[in-house]
Amino acid sequence: MKEIAIVGYQQSDCVSDAGALNEVELIIPVLERVFEQVGISNAQDVDFVCSGSCDYLQGAAFAFVLGVDALGAVPPIKESHVEMDAAWAFYESILKIRMGHADSALIYGFGKSSPGELPIVLSQQLDPYYLAPQWVDTISLAALQARLMLDQGKITERDMAEVVARSRRNALNNPHAQLKGDVTADEVLAEETYLSPLRKADICPVSDGASAAVICTVEKAQEWGLPYAVITGIDHIIESHNPGMRDLTDSVSTRKAAENAGMGEGKVDVAEFYAPFSHQEIILTRALGLGDDTSINPSGGVLAGNLMMASGLSRIGEVFNRIVRGEADRGLAHTTSGPCLQHNLVAILEKGEAA
Amino acid sequence: MSQPDILNQAFELGFTYTRSTGPVVGRFLTELKKRNIVGIKASDGRVVVPPMEYDPDTAEALSDFVAVGQEGEVVSFAWVKHPREAHPMDKPFAWALIKLDGADVPMVHCIAAKQESDVSTGARVKAVWADDTIGFITDIRCFELVKE
Numbered sequence: 177m178k179e180i181a182i183v184g185y186q187q188s189d190c191v192s193d194a195g196a197l198n199e200v201e202l203i204i205p206v207l208e209r210v211f212e213q214v215g216i217s218n219a220q221d222v223d224f225v226c227s228g229s230c231d232y233l234q235g236a237a238f239a240f241v242l243g244v245d246a247l248g249a250v251p252p253i254k255e256s257h258v259e260m261d262a263a264w265a266f267y268e269s270i271l272k273i274r275m276g277h278a279d280s281a282l283i284y285g286f287g288k289s290s291p292g293e294l295p296i297v298l299s300q301q302l303d304p305y306y307l308a309p310q311w312v313d314t315i316s317l318a319a320l321q322a323r324l325m326l327d328q329g330k331i332t333e334r335d336m337a338e339v340v341a342r343s344r345r346n347a348l349n350n351p352h353a354q355l356k357g358d359v360t361a362d363e364v365l366a367e368e369t370y371l372s373p374l375r376k377a378d379i380c381p382v383s384d385g386a387s388a389a390v391i392c393t394v395e396k397a398q399e400w401g402l403p404y405a406v407i408t409g410i411d412h413i414i415e416s417h418n419p420g421m422r423d424l425t426d427s428v429s430t431r432k433a434a435e436n437a438g439m440g441e442g443k444v445d446v447a448e449f450y451a452p453f454s455h456q457e458i459i460l461t462r463a464l465g466l467g468d469d470t471s472i473n474p475s476g477g478v479l480a481g482n483l484m485m486a487s488g489l490s491r492i493g494e495v496f497n498r499i500v501r502g503e504a505d506r507g508l509a510h511t512t513s514g515p516c517l518q519h520n521l522v523a524i525l526e527k528g529e530a531a
Numbered sequence: 532m533s534q535p536d537i538l539n540q541a542f543e544l545g546f547t548y549t550r551s552t553g554p555v556v557g558r559f560l561t562e563l564k565k566r567n568i569v570g571i572k573a574s575d576g577r578v579v580v581p582p583m584e585y586d587p588d589t590a591e592a593l594s595d596f597v598a599v600g601q602e603g604e605v606v607s608f609a610w611v612k613h614p615r616e617a618h619p620m621d622k623p624f625a626w627a628l629i630k631l632d633g634a635d636v637p638m639v640h641c642i643a644a645k646q647e648s649d650v651s652t653g654a655r656v657k658a659v660w661a662d663d664t665i666g667f668i669t670d671i672r673c674f675e676l677v678k679e
Contacts, residue, residue, distance in 0.1 A: 296617045305556050306581045306668050311617035312639055316626040319591075319609030320639075327607065372610035372647055416587035420628060420636040421579065445561050 179394040180273050181404035181528055184214040185493035187387035190354040190414035190481025194291040194384035199234060200246040203286040203386040206387050207247065210282070210388040219247050222390065225255045225277035226269045228285035229485045230261030232297050244284065253277065256451060257270050261285060261450075263511035263521050265489030267392055271331030272408060277394045278528035293384050294484070302515065303417050312525065316512035317515040318453040319374045325455055326373055330425055333373065339375045339454040340479060340483040347476025354381050354481035367518075380452040380482035385434035387486040389493055394528065405499040405525045412511075419516055427463040430510060430520040437522045445504035446471045448491040450512045459517065460510060474498070488512070488521065495525050556586040558596060563670040567661050570599045570634050577635035581668070600632030602657040602677060607637075608646040619673065625650045629674060643673045650676070 186209040194202060204483025211217060218226050222518055229240045240257045249255060254277075263398050269281035275466045280306065288296075295484075297314035302308045316356040325331045338361045347356035359377075399405040412434075413429035422428075434440075447470050451457035471481075475494045478487050488511030495507035505527045513519040552560055556573065559581050562569045571582030572595040580599055585592055606628040614620055619641050627650075628637035644650050644661070656674040664670040 237649045248665045291616065294616055297566070305552060305560070307639060309668050310619065310639070310641070312616075312626055312641075313615065313618075316611060317639075319624060320628055323607045323609065356593070367610070370611070371612065374609075412572075416583075418579070418583055418587065418636070420638055421583070421587050 177274065180270055180391055180407050181394050181397045182389060182391050182407065182492070182496045182525065183397050183400065183402040183404045184210045184390035185387070185496050186210040187352055187483070187486070187490050187493060188385035189352045190370050190381075190383035190385050190483055192354060192381060192383065194288055197288075197384075198467065199229070199239070199288050199444050202288060202384060203243055203284055203388070204246055206386045206388045207282075207284060210390055214305055214390045214402060216390075219249075219253050219282055220251065222280040222282045222392075223254065224272045224281040225253055226257065226265035226272075226283050227259045227262050228265040232300060233287050233289055233292065233484060235292065242412045245286075251362060260513060261485050261488030261511055263492060264412070264491055266389065266391070266492060266523070267412060267447055267521065268411060270407065273393060274392070279396050281391050282387065282388065283391065283484070283489060284388035285489045287484035288361050288384045289382045289487055290482045291442075294336075302429050314373050314515055315374065315379055315417065318379075318456070319371050320419075321409045321516045322378070322453065322455040323373050325425050325459070327459060328425060331455055331458055332363055333365060335458060336378055336454040339457045342362045343473060343476045343479040346474050350475045350480060351401035352385075352481065354383050354477050356476060356480060374453065377451055378454040378472045380478045383481045385481075385483045385486060387483065387490045387493060389496070390490060397528070399500060403500040404528045406528045407497045408526050410521070410523040411436035412519065414514070416521040417518070418452050420479035422516070424516050427458065427459050427517050427520060430517070430522060431437060431463045432531075433520055433522040437524065439464065439506070440510060441508050441525055442526070444470045444506060444508050446495055446498050446507040447510070448475060448477065448494045448507070449473055450478055450488050450491055452482055452512070454511075455480065456517055464508070471504075492523055492525070499525055546620045550641060553584065554646050555593065558582070559670070560666040563668070564666040566664060566670075567594050568599050568601060568631060568671075570631075571596055577602045579636045579642045580631055580634040580635070580638050597633065602655060603631035603634070603652065605642070605652055605654045605656060606630050607652060608642065608650050610650065619669070623647070627656070627674070628651065629656060640671060641673045643675050655679075
């Protein structure tokens with residue numbers, strides 16, 4: 177089986193309101209940068225293109241087609257789309273290469289969440305009979321999860337505030353971050369609750385932006401002469417759509433996906449989690465049994481900027497960046513979808529051998 | 532020539548079809564219309580409310596309905612200080628996981644309460660029915676605290 181590598185990753189800044197820019201205008205500059213990074217001219221130079229976006233954010237059916245038009249689909253390209261975070265477009269692209277149908281792929285994700293009321297928009301992803309008609313929003317569901325953890329003594333509010341403080345500090349080194357600063361846990365705890373037990377700081381911001389990556393076989397990466405990180409494992413698992421049937425204080429699906437992706441076959445220098453709420457970073461760290469020798473969310477994670485449909489791909493991109501910069505030999509990237517960490521993807525990336 | 536009137540046409544974005552909810556979800560919603568709450572037994576015997584069509588662990592099709600109580604216990608809650616327009620209440624309220632008497636699995640619904648400190652994990656609540664029940668989850672308008 178051909179080994180697959182990441183050779184390029186770019187993202188836009190996470191901004192709270194991209195103003196008059198539409199989604200196509202958010203993604204095209206990022207694509208141009210990733211083409212330049214990899215040394216290709218356009219989408220014709222890869223064998224497959226896959227994107228992730230959500231019509232509900234744009235409020236229009238088949239909204240992603242505008243992106244494909246702007247990308248340039250003539251002469252015809254092999255193209256696909258997931259109504260999910262682009263991390264799943266990454267997954268689909270890996271399958272495409274593994275099946276021998278492509279040697280290279282361009283992956284991108286984009287979202288402009290600012291025009292709508294994101295927590296309410298996301299309520300419509302829930303069970304259509306029992307939950308969506310109640311318009312129960314994502315922040316409220318996460319708050320129910322956080323209180324279960326607090327009541328059971330699994331975390332304290334200070335533990336949550338420390339996650340926030342570390343995210344803000346780590347984000348100082350992330351040029352794309354929306355929220356950053358030298359903040360202490362005490363300062364976070366001094367805030368009043370917003371949706372009890374959550375404070376505003378426990379909740380990821382609403383962000384507009386895009387990210388893109390190029391992957392290819394290791395042979396192709398060496399042919400192109402590019403630094404790369406090898407994707408040694410990837411898996412994703414979804415839990416029940418009924419929150420009452422799940423242990424919300426654990427993430428069984430993340431643990432299983434990480435086992436299947438081969439996490440345990442080596443040390444994990446860096447882990448980037450998609451944890452939109454502070455307590456969820458603690459759930460994920462514990463579910464995988466990661467300790468002090470793993471750097472958790474050195475980018476600040478999505479508490480520092482949450483690009484719906486792109487921040488999952490960004491987790492993979494952040495690990496890739498650290499590996500090619502020589503800061504890590506092996507890392508784990510995690511993405512989530514659905515309420516309270518319902519659906520989880522884990523990818524393991526390793527330093528490639530010198531060409 | 533006089534200025535023509537601007538042409539107007541009302542337009543409602545929505546699905547113009549109705550859906551059959553099937554023997555499990557449909558049974559639950561029909562019972563709600565009659566102001567009853569039913570659950571279903573999962574493969575391991577746990578009573579799940581609202582009922583699910585398939586067991587999430589074994590994928591077995593479920594069909595063993597069980598009537599459950601209209602009162603229950605708060606398993607977790609989230610206090611909404613700033614209700615959103617789409618929310619079921621226009622003043623502060625709680626979303627909650629509520630385990631009804633006779634059920635083993637909590638359900639998501641809302642609780643009407645005056646203030647956050649009135650609600651607590653373990654508190655007893657009871658269902659309040661809408662004036663007109665139509666076979667929707669919102670036939671249960673909300674839950675309210677049971678006075679001890």
